Amino acid sequence: MEAFLAGLFRAPPRAVPAPRGTPLPSLPLFYGRRRRRPSSSVVCMAEPYLIAKLDSAEKAWKEMSVRLADPDIVSDPSEYQKIAQSVSELDQVVTTYRQFKDCERQLEATKALEKENEGDPDMLEMIASELEALSNQLAELEEKMKFLLLPSDPLDSRNILLEVRAGAGGDEAGIWAGDLVRMYQRYCERNNWKFKPVSCSEAEMGGYKTYVMEVKGKQVYSKLKFESGVHRVQRVPLTEAMGRVHTSTATVAIMPEADEVDVVIDPKDIELKTARSGGAGEC
The missing domain is CATH 1.20.58 (Methane Monooxygenase Hydroxylase; Chain G, domain 1)
Known part of the structure; x- marks a missing residue:
């Protein structure tokens, strides 16, 4: 099936150029003609x-x-x-x-x-x-x-793991990472995608140091794959008492779901080693 779809979405054949020296049509044939x-x-x-x-x-x-x-x-x-x-x-x-x-x-x-x-x-x-x-x-x-019929990325229909990690900016970077997490969750809800947290590490002043969630739905990777990279914000943070503008960053990683693979291990390929202590040991 993959071979059929690859052939289906193949680009059209290229035109063969005319041999060198072939005379071109005169301009009056084309000039002024309405398309x-x-x-x-x-x-x-x-x-x-x-x-x-x-x-x-x-x-x-x-x-x-x-x-x-x-x-x-x-x-x-x-x-x-x-x-x-x-x-x-x-x-x-x-x-x-x-x-x-x-x-x-x-x-x-x-x-x-x-x-x-x-x-x-x-x-x-x-x-x-x-x-x-x-x-x-x-x-x-x-x-x-x-x-x-244009060729598409074979990973476009995959589910993903989305990771948001606080970057430069201290506590405000964690708050910014939390804002990004909520933004992606709302976007998932709008597209009727299912998401669930896999792991997270909360920051002291709010937000997250790291947050990883699994997203499942139609064309998830296709719509989110270009979100990978560093996201920057310039604003007056909640932790700023002097009203100064700070720059904070957070990194986003979009990883497509891998295919399930059944791993078969032959018992003869397993090597077991046992050992015991040679000393008196401690109580």
Whole structure:
């Protein structure tokens, strides 16, 4: 399945440059020409690799959706979760592709209606407006499909461990780290992610010296992976009596969840050594 998805999201083939010495078209062919928005048929012919990949994606999505109802798959939680995740990754691609094909059909039907009403100016004006709207929608859907087929980070769908550690700034750095922890917790709640603390070390004046929590949900690593680094704040801290502005820092680490691995240790690879004290010992 990973090999199929890797091939599905592969970049389109590069154009082969013309041989050296090939004459270029004269400028009058291009200069001053208005760019026409391609019709549905032109879009398909101009981007055959896109349509081929989308057809493959839709076919794979259907096959995996059927497999989810297989009793053998349902009885294997790890395999079921793997296939369900692959289906979820292709959901938006397939939905957008079906919208694209539906828009194509509407555009062709509207063009046929235009030919049938060539003698009715009022109707032609309405049809022209509809054609323009459908053409714009078709172009937007095509761009969206290209974006959805861009290669993605294989870790984007992983759950994470999020660590916040107070940096420079003394007690205020701990308070700042606590503010960051609350911010991330609220963000998790807004995205319907589940989180739970793994370990924490509280600071004396409030906040945390270190705080680690586990976050589970959809596309967690994708949305939080760029939060890693040093976060700085400049403000008048609660611990400042003179009203001076202090600079405090805290570091954030985002670690994707590792795959579960079953480790099998052969008993013959285990070496046991025993020893006893040679002295009188102490009471």
